[in-house]
Amino acid sequence: MIRKIFRFILKAILAFFVLSICSVVFFRFVPIPYTPLMFIRLYDQVKEDKPLTLKHKWVPMEDISVNLQKAVIASEDGTFIQHNGFDFKAIKKAMKNNEKGKKIKGGSTISQQTAKNVFLWPGRSYVRKGFEAYFTVLIELIWPKERILEVYLNSIEMGDGIYGAQAASEYWYKKDAKNLSPREAAGIAVILPSPRRYKANNSGPYINSRKNTITRYVNNFGPLKFKEEPKEGKKKK
Numbered sequence: 001m002i003r004k005i006f007r008f009i010l011k012a013i014l015a016f017f018v019l020s021i022c023s024v025v026f027f028r029f030v031p032i033p034y035t036p037l038m039f040i041r042l043y044d045q046v047k048e049d050k051p052l053t054l055k056h057k058w059v060p061m062e063d064i065s066v067n068l069q070k071a072v073i074a075s076e077d078g079t080f081i082q083h084n085g086f087d088f089k090a091i092k093k094a095m096k097n098n099e100k101g102k103k104i105k106g107g108s109t110i111s112q113q114t115a116k117n118v119f120l121w122p123g124r125s126y127v128r129k130g131f132e133a134y135f136t137v138l139i140e141l142i143w144p145k146e147r148i149l150e151v152y153l154n155s156i157e158m159g160d161g162i163y164g165a166q167a168a169s170e171y172w173y174k175k176d177a178k179n180l181s182p183r184e185a186a187g188i189a190v191i192l193p194s195p196r197r198y199k200a201n202n203s204g205p206y207i208n209s210r211k212n213t214i215t216r217y218v219n220n221f222g223p224l225k226f227k228e229e230p231k232e233g234k235k236k237k
Contacts (some may be wrong), residue, residue, distance in 0.1 A: 020119070024138045027118065028147060031058040035155050038163060040082050045161070053161025056172060061150040064165045067218055068151060071189035074217035075210075077110040080085040080149070081226065085111040085140040086133075114137045114152040146226040158188055160196045172200040186214035 038054055045052055061069075073080050079087055087109050108116075115135035120128060139148055158168035165177040165188070173184050180188070187200035190210040198207050 004093040018137065021142075021226070023119065023137065024135070024142050027151070028143050032118055032151060032155055035117050035163070036119075037117060037157060040122065041157075041161060049061050052116070054163070055095070055161060055167040056163040057166040057170075058154050058164065059166045059177060060154075061146060062156055063176070063178045064153050065089065065178050065185055066224055067182045067185035068153065068165055068177065068188060070218045070221040071182070071185040071214050071226055072110070072153065072192065073149075073224075074221065075186075075189040075214050076113070076192060080110045081145055083109060083111075083134040087107060106133075107137075110152050111140055111148055113156065114148050115139055117155045117157075118151060144226065149226075154193060155196045161202070164197070183211060183215045184213045186218060 034056070038056065042052060050115055061202075070162055077087065077139055080234060115130050115138075116122070116128075119135045120131055143151070155161055155163040158165070159171055162168050162171045168188050169177040169180055169184075172188060173180065175184075184200075185204065187207075191198040191200050198204075203211065
């Protein structure tokens with residue numbers, strides 16, 4: 001009996017690794033239609049007797065304004081292009097805050113948020129965080145940075161029932177994601193920590209102040225480079 005249980009557990013673990021790796025490889029190339037959070041929010045809407053709302057429209061990276069790309073990096077993960085999935089300084093700071101407030105919070109990079117949004121469920125348990133770390137390593141190994149950001153911008157919650165850059169741009173500003181101005185992009189970026197609480201337009205003083213800060217970052221960001229430039233010595237003659 002013990003051997004059978006052991007074999008079953010071993011097979012389950014092996015199946016998990018195979019399925020998870022195959023899923024990450026598959027979504028390296030294929031648009032992600034829905035995420036677990038979208039269905040959880042629909043369930044919450046039914047439970048709270050609210051109208052069912054799910055607006056999501058996948059668009060390629062070239063159809064997402066570089067202003068929004070810069071805005072979310074400035075707002076959510078300033079070292080996104082440099083790190084390998086984890087910002088250990090932010091994690092250390094979050095751990096100190098957690099010790100004081102006895103909560104698990106903060107420190108998540110764009111890569112971690114993407115792993116959570118696409119493959120997992122919301123929550124702050126250590127088990128969920130462990131799975132999040134695993135999928136973060138996978139997508140950093142298999143997806144280029146540009147793909148991680150593309151998936152993030154297409155799947156993140158950007159309003160109550162609003163998911164992804166295109167749906168958010170249409171909802172908040174009545175325009176396509178590729179046409180967002182720096183301030184409009186900042187408006188979407190600053191509500192990401194709590195998109196069902198804050199508004200990207202007609203905002204209060206706190207959000208407007210954050211918008212001003214992120215807009216300055218976007219305007220001073222410079223070119224957004226995902227790939228390392230070839231060194232002079234390595235160029236072919």
